[in-house]
Each structure stands twice: as structure tokens, then as C-alpha cells.
Amino acid sequence: MDYRKMEQLLEKFDDQQSSYLQLEPVLLDVSHTGIVRFPWKLIRPLLRYKLKSVLGEAFGTSKNIPDDDKDLSRQILERFDKFSGPPFTVQRLCELLAEPKRWYKRRSPFLHGLEKILLVVSTVEPDLSWMSEQQPVISDEGKERLLPQEELTCVEDMIVADGESNATTTTGGLKRPLVELSEADSTVSNGFEDSGAMHQQDNLSSPPAKKRCTDSDEESNSTSDASSTTSAHETLPED
Structure with missing residues (x-):
């Protein structure tokens, strides 16, 4: 995924289906890795658009939605709008938004699952390390x-x-x-x-090494001469 290109598309996102289709890899990336790679102010409109779309059409048209489910859908959107950063459960949220019918068969359990995910108050920091490259x-x-x-x-x-x-x-x-x-x-x-x-x-x-060797040789020669002289005196015959 080209992060720089996705960033430019996020800045121009206009709540249209055609724009969402271009940015769907961003949603899938979060659902697969759990890593938010863009600032919250850029990715938040994308997630909200998908959340609103899923609440209204994932399990039938809006005309068939019971009043209780409509109230719960409104509460879910209000709770989502209160986050100042990606919620701690953002990966699970993106999983449900990307493939809602994979996890739930009916609207009411799906809505209660979303409500439970958005009950958290802690957030995570986006990983923007790719921007420094x-x-x-x-x-x-x-x-x-x-x-x-x-x-x-x-x-x-x-x-x-x-x-x-x-x-x-x-x-x-x-x-x-x-x-x-x-x-x-x-x-x-x-x-x-x-x-x-x-x-x-x-x-x-x-x-110089040569000089040291010469001095040593002179001392050795002097000792040798003295020994030779002594030996000569000792071997002389007596008169």
C-alpha cells in the first residue's frame, strides 16, 4: 500500500462511495495488523462513513430497522464521535466494519457487539514512522x-x-x-x-641496535683477552 498516496486521498475524502472504495485498503490494513498508520483526524471520517453505512444497510434497508435498533445505532455513532484518537479496540472495530456478516447473522447482535467495542475509553497512538522515511x-x-x-x-x-x-x-x-x-x-x-x-x-x-651490539661485543672481547692472558701465564714453564 502506498501510504503517501493514501494520505492524499484521506485529505480529500468526501463521504462518497467512490472515495471509500479507493481508501478501503486503509480499513483492511487496520483490521489485519491493528496498526493505525495515519493521524486520527484523517482516518476518523473514513471509519465514521463506513460505520454509518454498515449501521444502515448491512442487514437490510433502513425501512426495516426496529426503533430499538435505530436508537442503539444513534448511540453508537455518538459514542464514536467522542473519541479523540483511535480506540483501543480499533482493530476489532475495523474487522466488523469490513465484514459485518462474517461475524454476525442478525442486526441486533451486531449492534450490541459494536456497542461493547466502543465502551472503551483508552486510545492508541498512530504509528507514523513511515512519514520519517x-x-x-x-x-x-x-x-x-x-x-x-x-x-x-x-x-x-x-x-x-x-x-x-x-x-x-x-x-x-x-x-x-x-x-x-x-x-x-x-x-x-x-x-x-x-x-x-x-x-x-x-x-x-x-x-641504535648496532651500537648496543658493538658495546656488548667489546665487553665480550675484553673478557676473552683477559682470560687468554691468564691462561698464557698459567701455562708458562718454570725456570
């Missing part, structure tokens, strides 16, 4: 339009890869701020150069 941007002509998420992600990737701070880039006629790289990102990106510089500094600060 598209963000408004300003084009060069000064007109606001929506940038699709896939295009937005592509632009942001190019911005980060560019690495220029406090600048702007133009993509498809749209100007967007470049993302400034943090010091941590800069350190990571220059990790090989920094690592090489640190190794070079360590090599400069440490004594």
Missing part, C-alpha cells in the same frame, strides 16, 4: 518537495565520502549541507600515516 527539501526554484529515502541515502554517502566540512553539494538541483568529519573519523582515515609516524618516532628515540 521521506524528508522535505528545498529545490533551487524554492519549491518544497519530498526526497525519497534511497536518494537521500545516496546523497549522504557522497557527502561523507567527499570529506569537506562546512560546504554544500548540489545533486539533481538540490543543495544539501556536507557532513563535517569528526576528529575520530579523521584519525581513523589517517591511521596508516599516524601509525608510521609513531614507529618512526620510536626508532629515532631508541639507541
